């Protein structure tokens with residue numbers, strides 16, 4: 001599935017390196033740190049990093065998720081302070097990335113470094129029909145390991 005999304009360049013430096021799919025099969029678009037100077041993130045520290053970009057998805061049947069990059073997360077402990085960022089289809093502000101150093105060593109983020117990735121996803125908006133009882137299902141109310149461990 002493809003979509004055309006309006007994009008505003010809020011910082012002219014970002015125009016050189018707009019988000020793009022790295023390979024034909026990529027799901028994510030890397031987001032870069034729009035910084036004037038490098039910043040250091042101490043172990044346990046979280047900081048909000050601007051991307052210099054805004055998108056307006058507009059279509060309520062779409063949203064975007066900001067996800068960690070696996071290399072940064074696995075090797076350096078650089079993940080997201082909100083674990084996953086959700087970008088609403090009507091959000092028009094700057095895309096911001098909450099960077100959390102969950103590791104044990106100081107990490108330096110350079111200007112323009114790729115810090116996270118953006119994934120467009122389909123969304124279903126529910127309307128709720130209030131009932132007193134559900135139609136019986138196979139699982140019923142079982143959860144949280146009710147089917148066993150192995």
Ligand SMILES: O=c1ccn([C@H]2C[C@H](O)[C@@H](COP(=O)(O)OP(=O)(O)OP(=O)(O)O)O2)c(=O)[nH]1
Nearest residue numbers: 066082084085086087088091094095096097098
């Ligand atoms: O990592 C993120 C998460 C969110 N946002 C922006 C887009 C999103 O549409 C908006 C609101 O996000 P969310 O609903 O998750 O935050 P909230 O704490 O509920 O704020 P609000 O009261 O503005 O909805 O903030 C980002 O730029 N980066």
Ligand SMILES: [Mg+2]
Nearest residue numbers: 086087088091
């Ligand atoms: Mg909200």
